[in-house]
Each structure stands twice: as C-alpha cells, then as structure tokens.
Amino acid sequence: MNRILVIAEHDGKKLNPATAKAVSCALAIGGEIDIAVFAADAAAVAGSAAKLKGVKRVLNIERAENAHQLAAALAPQIAKLAKDYTHLLAPSTTFGKDVLPRAAALLGVQQVSDIMKVVDAHTFERPMYAGNAIVTVKAPAMPCIVATVRTASWQACSEDGHAEITAAGTDAAIPQHTRFVELKADVSGRPDLQSAARVVSGGRGVGSKENFAVIYKFADKLGAAVGASRAAVDAGFVPNDLQVGQTGKIIAPELYVAVGISGAIQHLTGIKDARTIVAINKDPDAPIFQVADIGLVGDLFQILPELEQELDKL
Amino acid sequence: MKILVGIKRVVDFSVRVQVKKDGSGVNTDGVKLGINPFDEIALEEALRIRERGTQAEVVAVSIGPAEVQPQLRTALAMGADRAILVETGEVLQPLMVARVFHELVKRENADLVILGKQAIDDDSNQTGQMLAALWDRPQATFASKVELKDKTLMVTREVDAGLETIEIDLPAVITTDLRLNTPRFVKMPDIMKARSKPLQVLKLEELGVTAAPKLEVTSYAPPPQRVGGKKVEDVTALVATLRQRGIL
Ligand SMILES: Cc1cc2nc3c(=O)[nH]c(=O)nc-3n(C[C@H](O)[C@H](O)[C@H](O)COP(=O)(O)OP(=O)(O)OC[C@H]3O[C@@H](n4cnc5c(N)ncnc54)[C@H](O)[C@@H]3O)c2cc1C
Numbered sequence: 001m002n003r004i005l006v007i008a009e010h011d012g013k014k015l016n017p018a019t020a021k022a023v024s025c026a027l028a029i030g031g032e033i034d035i036a037v038f039a040a041d042a043a044a045v046a047g048s049a050a051k052l053k054g055v056k057r058v059l060n061i062e063r064a065e066n067a068h069q070l071a072a073a074l075a076p077q078i079a080k081l082a083k084d085y086t087h088l089l090a091p092s093t094t095f096g097k098d099v100l101p102r103a104a105a106l107l108g109v110q111q112v113s114d115i116m117k118v119v120d121a122h123t124f125e126r127p128m129y130a131g132n133a134i135v136t137v138k139a140p141a142m143p144c145i146v147a148t149v150r151t152a153s154w155q156a157c158s159e160d161g162h163a164e165i166t167a168a169g170t171d172a173a174i175p176q177h178t179r180f181v182e183l184k185a186d187v188s189g190r191p192d193l194q195s196a197a198r199v200v201s202g203g204r205g206v207g208s209k210e211n212f213a214v215i216y217k218f219a220d221k222l223g224a225a226v227g228a229s230r231a232a233v234d235a236g237f238v239p240n241d242l243q244v245g246q247t248g249k250i251i252a253p254e255l256y257v258a259v260g261i262s263g264a265i266q267h268l269t270g271i272k273d274a275r276t277i278v279a280i281n282k283d284p285d286a287p288i289f290q291v292a293d294i295g296l297v298g299d300l301f302q303i304l305p306e307l308e309q310e311l312d313k314l
Numbered sequence: 315m316k317i318l319v320g321i322k323r324v325v326d327f328s329v330r331v332q333v334k335k336d337g338s339g340v341n342t343d344g345v346k347l348g349i350n351p352f353d354e355i356a357l358e359e360a361l362r363i364r365e366r367g368t369q370a371e372v373v374a375v376s377i378g379p380a381e382v383q384p385q386l387r388t389a390l391a392m393g394a395d396r397a398i399l400v401e402t403g404e405v406l407q408p409l410m411v412a413r414v415f416h417e418l419v420k421r422e423n424a425d426l427v428i429l430g431k432q433a434i435d436d437d438s439n440q441t442g443q444m445l446a447a448l449w450d451r452p453q454a455t456f457a458s459k460v461e462l463k464d465k466t467l468m469v470t471r472e473v474d475a476g477l478e479t480i481e482i483d484l485p486a487v488i489t490t491d492l493r494l495n496t497p498r499f500v501k502m503p504d505i506m507k508a509r510s511k512p513l514q515v516l517k518l519e520e521l522g523v524t525a526a527p528k529l530e531v532t533s534y535a536p537p538p539q540r541v542g543g544k545k546v547e548d549v550t551a552l553v554a555t556l557r558q559r560g561i562l
Contacts, residue, residue, distance in 0.1 A: 093474050127537070129325070130331075140528075177482060177486075180480055181479040230492065233493070239477075272540065289543060294544060307553070
C-alpha cells in the first residue's frame with residue numbers, strides 16, 4: 001500500500017491553503033496519508049491539518065530551528081522521515097520548490113516537479129516549456145517518489161477529517177550555516193492571490209505605481225485579489241509577490257481580469273486554468289484576446305470607472 | 315574566490331514551443347536557441363561581484379553536446395574568465411546535473427555557485443537545491459538581491475509571501491530570480507577577445523560521476539487549448555456576459 005507524507009506549508013500561525021491541494025493529489029494517488037508540520041510550535045497549524053480529508057496522522061516536528069521553514073533545516077529531517085513512506089509531496093509554491101529538491105537529493109531521488117495529474121501511483125503528468133507541452137513521466141518507485149504538486153491543477157480537499165495528531169522527531173543534524181533574517185510580507189488585507197476566486201491583474205499598460213490605484217479600487221469592488229505582469233513588477237508598480245506567470249504565481253481563479261496586459265507566453269502560463277478570462281486592452285490585436293473568454297478593446301482608464309458604475313447598479 | 319556559473323542552452327523564451335505530432339518530443343528543428351535567461355542573470359551577478367572589487371575568477375559551465383560551445387563563448391564574451399564544457403549527448407535531469415556540478419565544485423574548489431532558479435525548457439526548479447544538498451552547503455534560491463560580506467552572503471529571496479532575507483555562510487549556492495539584475499549586452503570587441511579565452515572540454519564519462527536515477531518520459535502532449543477570442547462592444551455588454559456566466 002502507498003504511504004504518503006505531505007509536507008504542510010504554513011507561516012507558523014496558519015496552514016497555507018496550498019497544503020489542502022497537495023492532499024487532493026495524495027488522495028488521487030491513494031493510500032495512507034500523513035501530514036508533517038515542521039514548526040517551533042505546531043499546535044494551531046496541526047489543528048487545521050488534522051481536518052483535511054483522508055489524513056490519518058499529523059506529525060508535529062517541533063524544534064526551535066523549524067521556526068522559519070528554512071530548506072537547509074527541514075530537508076535533512078524530511079529525508080529521515082522518508083524511510084517510512086512511498087511518496088513525499090509538497091505544494092509547488094516557493095516553499096515546496098525550495099525545500100523538496102534538497103530532500104530529494106539527500107535521498108538520491110529524481111524529483112517530479114509540478115504534478116498536474118496522477119496517471120497511476122508512479123506516473124504523472126507535468127508541464128514543460130511554460131506549459132506548452134505536457135509530459136507524462138514515470139518515476140522509479142525505489143526508494144520513494146518525491147514530487148511537488150501544481151496547485152492550480154487541484155481543488156482544495158474538504159475539511160471533514162479527524163486525523164490523529166502526534167509528536168514526532170528525528171535525529172537529523174541541522175546545519176547552522178543558514179540564518180533567517182527577516183520577511184517583508186504583504187499586509188494589504190486583500191484576498192490571497194494564490195487562492196482567491198477572483199483576480200484583477202494590471203500590466204505595463206497601467207503606466208505607474210500611482211495609476212495602479214485604479215486596479216486596486218476595481219479589485220476591491222469585485223472582492224478580488226490583485227495580480228500583475230512581470231513588466232508591472234519590474235517597473236516597480238507593485239511588489240514581486242503579485243507576479244503571475246511562468247516564473248511567478250500559477251493561479252486558477254473563477255474570474256481573471258487582465259488589464260493593460262499584452263498576453264506574453266510566460267504570463268499566459270500562469271492563468272491557463274482560470275475559469276473565465278476577461279481582457280481589457282487598447283490594442284485589438286493584443287495576444288491576450290486570443291485566450292480571453294470576454295475581450296473589451298479600449299482605454300483602461302475609461303473602462304474601469306465605467307465598469308465600477310455598472311457594478312454599483314447591480 | 316572562485317565562482318562557478320551554470321549556462322544551459324535552451325529554446326529561446328520568445329518561441330511558442332510545439333509538440334511533435336507523434337508525441338515523441340517537441341519540435342526544435344530550426345528553432346532559435348540561446349542561454350537560459352536565468353543563467354544570463356547568474357553570470358551577470360558573478361561579474362558584478364567581481365567588478366565590485368572582490369578578487370574572483372568566474373567560470374562558466376555547461377553540460378551538453380559540443381553544439382553548446384557558442385553559448386559558452388557568449389558567456390566568455392560577457393566576461394567569464396574561462397569555460398568548461400562537460401560534453402554529453404544525453405539530456406541530463408536535475409539530480410544528475412547536480413552531481414556533475416558537485417564533482418566540478420570539488421575539483422575547482424569553488425566558493426560560490428550561481429545557477430538559474432529554473433531552465434525555461436523543463437521548468438524543473440531543482441538543480442541548485444540539489445547541488446546544495448549534495449555539497450552540504452547553504453542554498454539561497456530565487457535571489458533578487460545578493461550582498462557579499464567577507465565570508466557570508468545576505469540574500470533577499472522572492473517568496474510567495476513577499477521578500478525574505480537570509481544570511482548564509484560561504485561556500486554556498488545561489489539561484490537567481492528575474493529581478494536580481496539586467497544582464498549586459500555583449501560588445502563586438504568582447505566577442506573577439508572571448509575567442510582566445512580558455513574553454514576546456516571534459517567528457518562526462520571522464521568525470522567518474524555515478525549515474526543518477528531518472529524519470530522516464532513516456533509521452534508529450536500539447537496542452538488543452540483555450541477557445542477565447544470573443545469580444546464585447548462595451549462595458550454594459552461585458553457586465554451582461556459576466557452575469558450570463560453566473561460570475562456576477
Ligand atoms: C524567462 C522569462 C520569464 C518570464 N516570466 C514572466 C511571468 O512570470 N509573468 C509575466 O507576466 N511575464 C513574464 N515574463 C515577461 C513576458 O515575456 C512579458 O514581457 C510580460 O508579461 C509583459 O508584460 P505586460 O503585458 O504588462 O507588458 P506589455 O507586453 O508591454 O503590454 C502592455 C499592454 O498594455 C496595453 N495598454 C497600454 N496602455 C493601455 C491603456 N491605457 N488601456 C488599455 N491597455 C493599455 C498595451 O496595448 C499592451 O498590450 C517573462 C519573461 C522571461 C524572458
């Protein structure tokens with residue numbers, strides 16, 4: 001039988017919703033599922049993890065060194081835990097991408113990145129070339145399978161489970177060569193870009209940091225998270241954590257509104273799984289219109305205020 | 315100090331890659347190839363560390379067929395001091411690439427390895443982390459700012475939550491994100507100069523690296539196509555369509 005260990009992603013206080021998506025992938029593989037919570041104090045996070053569907057046990061691995069989720073600290077512990085499992089999974093977020101390959105290398109395992117679909121317990125679909133090719137890969141079963149889960153391909157599992165929570169530990173030596181200094185996190189209070197049902201993104205066409213106020217205003221009206229193209233981030237209009245695309249966040253909202261974004265291959269990679277894409281762009285030939293379900297040609301500075309007025313009428 | 319930089323030849327970022335009809339791979343015939351954009355950033359960062367006054371030798375490393383030599387020559391023209399080609403006809407997966415780099419790091423006694431966070435062909439995002447694990451040294455992935463202070467590095471990382479700063483001891487591995495720097499353009503005289511810089515060719519077999527386990531790629535398929543292209547006349551029609559779709 002498969003025994004699957006999912007590495008929980010969290011910020012020390014709350015379980016990140018990406019974890020529930022990785023559990024959905026584990027459910028598709030099938031078998032006994034445990035979740036590992038590495039933290040200085042795991043209580044709050046473990047409580048949420050224990051509710052995830054189909055999870056048998058939540059392992060709390062509490063150590064002072066686990067406070068900041070550093071890959072150098074976590075990977076040796078994950079590698080030790082791996083001996084009891086056939087599969088190790090983590091969400092393909094910057095957390096999972098950082099820590100899991102380090103654990104895989106310690107185990108001598110070639111990792112599978114970004115599982116989109118489970119064909120069988122050893123065979124998976126994953127994207128390459130900015131999502132322009134989907135490859136089917138078969139991973140050797142021994143010693144175990146190590147994989148990250150492409151969160152945009154999976155719905156969060158339900159939260160009706162009752163897993164047992166137990167303390168766990170390893171005798172892994174933790175190196176001192178890597179030290180956490182600080183995290184400058186977004187405190188906008190807006191919905192989280194990676195899990196929001198609605199997202200409004202602005203691109204270079206928005207023109208400036210000041211002009212981005214129109215995007216924020218419109219997003220707030222829709223109750224949407226705010227995203228951006230790389231060009232908008234590079235130009236300093238918005239912080240890096242808003243970047244959507246091949247090298248930013250890959251998202252799958254119900255509604256994606258692209259404003260002043262041309263639709264480069266790398267940007268489209270990040271939004272392919274959105275249910276409905278709306279594009280607002282003054283160039284009728286912008287490539288974004290080829291993928292948009294609803295396109296509107298025009299000046300964003302005229303269209304957005306008009307849209308807000310229409311929404312107010314509803 | 316010695317800095318190794320990874321240079322991978324990939325299909326150019328502007329090409330929309332097409333899967334072959336028989337599902338055996340992607341079409342690369344006549345397609346524009348170049349240095350992985352993240353690797354250019356890695357090289358640029360190494361050059362800037364040197365230009366800021368640190369005594370450093372910058373070594374560009376590529377693993378691939380003899381045909382990747384032009385990319386190494388470009389790296390030399392950008393300013394790398396010398397280049398190493400680990401020649402192989404095989405397409406190596408990240409764990410094997412990490413093992414090869416680990417062997418080179420030992421041979422070269424490297425202090426710092428800078429790699430791209432991902433290659434835009436296989437999009438794996440693994441090699442730097444794996445090398446750091448095998449080498450038992452720190453990793454600073456997705457770097458957007460690097461400050462060298464004596465024997466430590468302060469690295470700012472682009473993470474989902476925002477910007478994280480970590481301090482790591484050398485030797486170490488850094489993987490680059492897009493906003494770390496903007497790579498320089500190569501100038502004509504530098505291309506001429508690069509011709510006489512050393513480019514060492516090592517056969518993969520000569521390195522004595524144990525072959526790593528591999529994923530077996532069984533098929534390639536094109537992604538499901540989105541059928542977009544519908545436009546509406548005005549804002550009223552846009553709102554009406556969203557309501558029809560049950561979104562508003
Ligand atoms: C390795 C690599 C990785 C990359 N990763 C990413 C990634 O993760 N995410 C990403 O987004 N990009 C990424 N890129 C960059 C990508 O190739 C494009 O350069 C970028 O997406 C362009 O951003 P944009 O659409 O905002 O800008 P532009 O392409 O400049 O488009 C701006 C658009 O705004 C429109 N516009 C201007 N003014 C107005 C107005 N008043 N009203 C309405 N419309 C207006 C214009 O018609 C135009 O279509 C990557 C590139 C590389 C090489």
